[in-house]
Amino acid sequence: MEARKVFLTEDEMPRQWYNILADIKMNPPLGPDGKPIGPEMLAPVFPMNLIEQEVSTQRWIDIPQEVLGILRIWRPSPLVRALNLEKALGTPAKIYYKNESVSPPGSHKPNTAVPQAYYNKAFGIKKMVTETGAGQWGSALAFACSQFGLECKVFMVRVSFDQKPYRKAMMETWGATCIPSPSPETNAGRDALKKDPDTPGSLGIAISEAVEAAVSDTTGESRYSLGSVLNHVMLHQTIIGLEARKQLDKIGKYPDVIIGCAGGGSNFAGIAFPFVLDKMNGKAVEIYPVEPAACPTMTKAPFVYDHGDTAGYTPLLPMHSLGHAFVPPPFHAGGLRYHGMAPTVSQLITEGIITPRSISQLAAYEAGVLFARTEGIIPAPETTHALAEVINEAKKAKEEGKEKVILVNFSGHGLLDLSAYEKYFSGALTNFDLTDKDILESEKIFEKFPKPQLLKSR
């Protein structure tokens, strides 16, 4: 029997992260005055050691021993051959999924939550503050803080707070405080509540609250933490692709296609970035970030300078954006409901190195159910988008009669999202695919900002 899983030992875990900033050219982030910002401007928000990592162009960055010690609670994660899915599709393609759902919070998010908590603690920080939408990121930071004995506070978008009580319970089990946003604890929260006491909240407001709570702590011992988009987050996630590469090496394989879903871009970057240099050097590998057709940042939105948050507190970032005030339709993959995209991922798209794809909601759930009934594991709603694209590629391989190797990041399980599957089965879900016309209006918001240059890295 061919082994279904490829394991690495803990000794074989990567000891360094790969920093893509060494290999691509980037437009700088801009301040309110339209000029590139210096690291010191971020100091009240993030600890300086993480800011240094954010701007570093060193190709390989050592993973601290203390971080490795915690990552190995669940890492190296298995690379699994999706034999049953292949059989169900009758495809000659070989499908390998990197199972990031094996972490305690059930997703790839702790790959960055753990080093972020480590660097904050090393810098003398006592308390980390963040926001969470669907709850994956808040759970991951709660877990990481419990490992380092840090306080953790999570502002959770109220509608999710009410709908997903398990996520709050999970964060509390790890010792974190989780409160619904908007809250009466911050100016941003009080303003929002004054405007509408019954507001369901939004990720934009929650970010504002978390940043404000961190920055306004007069002891100086609190910092804010972000779970995607930023360079250091992409960096930490590259351990996924570096492991996958070693695992494929072990069985003498190299991917023809690499697929990951992309909301802010971090799980996609994690699996894909370690293969990007090969592609830039002419290797024949297709790399597909996959987004929901209901939030088509990469496939339909322009490459512009825009704010990372709704309120406009963050620097202007060079990225594909639907406009920072864009409110996506109410589809269920909460982790993909983001108006922008990581600047590094956006840059690779503008250069044609990676090719974005989009998937409709119903096709995503159909893929998720097929995966569950063949491979056993129930995927997170976000992950189903990547799997739908895998199925498209596997069908194409069947038509073409090609024995392609497909590598996909299985970013998380759906055990805390089962109500969404319930809705799918009851027929209560629909597609919310957006057209060019739908999104035209929202783009006007960044017309006043400078335009990024179209840079060519090679």
Place this chain on the structure above:
Amino acid sequence: MEARKVFLTEDEMPRQWYNILADIKMNPPLGPDGKPIGPEMLAPVFPMNLIEQEVSTQRWIDIPQEVLGILRIWRPSPLVRALNLEKALGTPAKIYYKNESVSPPGSHKPNTAVPQAYYNKAFGIKKMVTETGAGQWGSALAFACSQFGLECKVFMVRVSFDQKPYRKAMMETWGATCIPSPSPETNAGRDALKKDPDTPGSLGIAISEAVEAAVSDTTGESRYSLGSVLNHVMLHQTIIGLEARKQLDKIGKYPDVIIGCAGGGSNFAGIAFPFVLDKMNGKAVEIYPVEPAACPTMTKAPFVYDHGDTAGYTPLLPMHSLGHAFVPPPFHAGGLRYHGMAPTVSQLITEGIITPRSISQLAAYEAGVLFARTEGIIPAPETTHALAEVINEAKKAKEEGKEKVILVNFSGHGLLDLSAYEKYFSGALTNFDLTDKDILESEKIFEKFPKPQLLKSR
């Protein structure tokens, strides 16, 4: 850095289950006439190949290739050194947990659900019917049936059906049908609804419904399935201990103490039975099945003949029992709310080969939270009982200054039980420890049955 996890490759997976019936003497199950029953009496309920396994006394039984092929979706499961927990306790003990939460449904249950589905399919059965309380077993059978293309129907105790919608969604995602019990679909269900249309249901009624639904299918293509108690279920679970034994061998260790929680007995049997023969041959190893103090079957109830179900449909089994009409207090570890105990586990207790322990509800959750905050993974409410005993043993090792090796079965994660943790944090949980006086009354129910012999296996 010492490795945190001990892995086996798929090639190193055990190829045979260990059958304890080869090494211990057992009282036979009795029919309604008080005489030992023959295998043929069970034929309408179970397929004959599983009945043969139920009564086999062959020491090693081959695991079919098709079963291995599916088990390796998640097996071999990791053996993990609980380094952070040891550190938090300041104990010289080395604690190893066998992580059975890595299966798609999140517990050890699919170890038997998969072979049961296989043998049913091999016998020509098209549909499996079962009951579930907390939902772990129903989910596992739904998963297993999806792998073999069998229909699956689960009667779920109504109060759990209403309180735990995620479990139903999980079963449906794997293609099973899950309906609340009592239902209008069976005589047993209709009777119960007639008596009380608002009844919360019970495991006893659900078993009756599932057996009736299987047996009354006139096509003869349906069979019933049980997730614990029976000999063949214990047999299938021994893969846990056989793997753990190999993993400990790899690092040159042998357990001083083996611990597992016990409701019907199957996860405990899984980890412990492969070490029992050593103990019988004089090896110094302590083996502790752990039950809730609110359902003290092993520590307070007598060894008797009693029915396995509330309605009295099953044969009389020789076991520790609180009486088949016993209703446990409303504690939250649903998988441990059973009036009886596997006959094999009960026999080992009567011979003094294993030593039962009991844990109060609050101590169990306290242990669960400590485990989550040190080792990261959130344990199922059932599993917390085993962990509480591990902590007791680790503290004892500290007092005695002994470097004991403790092996524990981490039977499942608590991601679908987070509402119980929420209640614990809010102070809404209490202990329900029962006294001898509390249980005296319920025992009268088996006074009329024959008494089992006190057999000595060695």
